[in-house]
Amino acid sequence: MPYPETIQQQLEQVWRSPDMPVLDKLRKTQFVAHSIPLTADESTRPGEPLISQSPRTIAIHESLQRFMGPDLAGKTALDLGCLEGGLSFELRRAGLTVLGVEGRAENYERCLLIRHYYRALGGLEFAHSDVREFRPARTFDAVVCSGLLYHLDDPAAYIGELGRLTSPGGMLYLDTHVAPEDACLASSEYHAWLSGLKTGTAGGIAIRYREYSEDISLPESSIGNTYSVWMDLNSHLELMFDAGFNRIFELHGYFGAGEQELKQRYCRRYFVALKGTHPPMPQ
Numbered sequence: 001m002p003y004p005e006t007i008q009q010q011l012e013q014v015w016r017s018p019d020m021p022v023l024d025k026l027r028k029t030q031f032v033a034h035s036i037p038l039t040a041d042e043s044t045r046p047g048e049p050l051i052s053q054s055p056r057t058i059a060i061h062e063s064l065q066r067f068m069g070p071d072l073a074g075k076t077a078l079d080l081g082c083l084e085g086g087l088s089f090e091l092r093r094a095g096l097t098v099l100g101v102e103g104r105a106e107n108y109e110r111c112l113l114i115r116h117y118y119r120a121l122g123g124l125e126f127a128h129s130d131v132r133e134f135r136p137a138r139t140f141d142a143v144v145c146s147g148l149l150y151h152l153d154d155p156a157a158y159i160g161e162l163g164r165l166t167s168p169g170g171m172l173y174l175d176t177h178v179a180p181e182d183a184c185l186a187s188s189e190y191h192a193w194l195s196g197l198k199t200g201t202a203g204g205i206a207i208r209y210r211e212y213s214e215d216i217s218l219p220e221s222s223i224g225n226t227y228s229v230w231m232d233l234n235s236h237l238e239l240m241f242d243a244g245f246n247r248i249f250e251l252h253g254y255f256g257a258g259e260q261e262l263k264q265r266y267c268r269r270y271f272v273a274l275k276g277t278h279p280p281m282p283q
């Protein structure tokens, strides 16, 4: 992925003359998932591929370029449930000004370390908050909701919030688990933790969902709620339309051979939703 030259130069400057006390602290800190570069040949998860090489980072970068144009400088991004800041860092690296929101204190601390280490770059901030209580008075050009929605107890209501957080003409990247249909349940990695399919309504919209038992001691799990809700595909789409996203794209092609089988096994889908950029279709 080509990064804006000025940002790449600033990163390389940090790598050439790192703040040694902060680098030493980062070296001693256990990162749980995001392999963020620290120097030209070191990262927060030694021996693992960098987060820049992960399929969803590539999917996000390509979607930003495709839907928001090649020059992302001055655009804003919100990274919800940002864990230890890897995707936030990658969004900043692509040129956007970024706010990551993380509800778990120990994860947030690692985000702050990354922010401090890359302070020369600017434009990378983090907030410690439960996303359900995070109500900024502003909106963002790009909202990244990756690995978060299915950890919430009321994801239907939260899709409405994603609509409010996204600027008109902006883009939502949603990477989430989707409840499998009964015919696919047995082949799902998660069948032992998922309830039967249930039905309900959310803001007048019919939804189908399964409940999922959460182990909240894990660093990547939900916060406070020991069960979460995985909605089916149609519920996600209808709720996104209702939240003001009027074009929705599902992403395929990033995971190589066996992609559909993998997605089915992990009940995973990747969407890009655009907010209010097109006139409504005639009825």
Ligand SMILES: C[S@@+](CC[C@H](N)C(=O)[O-])C[C@H]1O[C@@H](n2cnc3c(N)ncnc32)[C@H](O)[C@@H]1O
Pocket: 033, 080, 081, 082, 083, 084, 087, 101, 102, 103, 104, 107, 129, 130, 131, 132, 145, 146, 147, 148, 151, 219, 220, 221, 222, 223
């Ligand atoms: C599965 S991880 C996904 C991390 C990252 N977004 C990614 O895609 O790699 C879920 C993250 O969301 C955070 N999280 C879960 N529920 C949250 C909530 N209600 N408010 C804020 N953060 C939350 C967790 O602490 C964890 O860092």
